[in-house]
Amino acid sequence: MLSDYHVHTDYCDGKDAPEELILQAIKLGMQAIGISSHAPTPYGCFWTMKNNIQYEEYIKEMKILKERYKDQIQIYTGIEKDYYGEAYWSRKNLDYIIGSVHFMPSEDNSRVYYVDGNKDEFKNTLNDLFNGDIKKLVEHYFSLIIEMVNTCDFDMVGHLDVFKKNNESGEFFTENELWYKDIVNDVLDAIKEKNKLLEINSGGISRGYIKDFYPSPWILKQCKTKGINVVLNSDAHSFKNLLFHREKAIELLKEIGYTYITVLYAGKWKQLGI
Template sequence: MKPQNLHTHTTFCDGKNTPAEMAAAAFVAGLGAIGFSGHSPLEGEEWCMAPADLPACRAAVETEREKYAGRMQVFLGLEQDFFSPPPEGAFDYLIGSVHGLRLDGRLFAVDESPEAFARLADRCGGAEGLLREYYRLLAETPARTGCDILGHFDLVTKFNEGNRFFDPESPRLRTLALEALEALASRDVIFEVNTGAISRGWRSAPYPAAFLLKEMRRRKARVCITGDSHAADALLTGFGQAKALLEDCGFSSCWYLTEQGFQEGPLPQIP
């Protein structure tokens, strides 16, 4: 199976390349499909799409769909944030994500920078308080967003390599993530194996952590590999690592979006 990347961002939100540039790079890289999943509108947040830009984004993606018809599949998606209003119009798929916590009426991102993460942890009474609230929201994300794919399960570990902010082996902290997974296991949702923090130099391994993937495998959860790519040269970054991690955790297949919906197939052949 050719790999596909359903988690990409363009100049319509915080990406570096246009849809045309991203599609061209995907075709050259040998992807079977690319999905455009701009950040859903979120008031006051410049990294999100503006509501007024949605028609132009939709038109740009449709142009690429027509251009590559019969050669590469092109899908129109949306990364629907937990705190965004319901999406307008039809999309081929939705990624549901929690990017921040809302405290005192303000949104504080969990993935902006290490310094911002530290400040947010202080507001939450420590890293454990931050993680507890994050995973509480994550457990509610499918019901809140209607998503097909759950985005970057443990995004809160983005800046934590070397245990900078907390010990991921702590039973108390693992329990918070596992309790969220317990709640999500009954939902008809696909968990993404997300390599975005690798391409941006923050992590050496994909999300989610191996202990979570092993639990997902035990529960026969569905997974897909995505790049969370913000640049055309990062469309396949970390895909080899993601495939190896899935194999190590007992997976031999993952899920792909087709014109007939999501279907299971063997783990992709990485060019």
């Protein structure tokens, strides 16, 4: 079964309209597609839906498309929500929610500092908020993920170690460092405890930032040990990247010892053998 549940549209920073993505999914022989535009935030981010009016239009269009293509593909209305301390997340009209942290608000809430930005933006975050201390940045990022996991109602954690897109050369830290392994262990325990899904996201590879998936293979190994269920996602921002590196992800999971992945099918999250 071919499926993809992390897909962006031109409602946010994706290139294509939802219908173009769905038509491509049908062409690829996919059985299920979940669309997950970035939810609006109060910070006026350019890469999200602008406001609730646009969000309602998105929900309306998704309803129409579900009906139009119901004989050809299962379509799910998702959203990628940002966690920035606001824990009330409504599931109204949504089939699922991906929870992600892309930024941290400044203390006075006047601006956002990106962890998922370009290198300059990342350095600004590191220097302005954490005095250049990468350990503090990573710990704070993961504390937000744990807070989100513990307080928000959602399905799946998005791109768990997204900040590594600016650390491909090991410029800021290496993933072998004990403090890093410890904090990752704590995050995975929280995810398992609350029974959240974790995505394997190929978006950092398709966009040319890194060579590995989010999260790194050693983290996926720990997920397997802890019994965390994983979902394969592309984080496509264009129809060209639907299912990106899917076979490679399955290969990696098999190597690690996974015998199944989790898919949204007939309205429920289910396990599918690989």
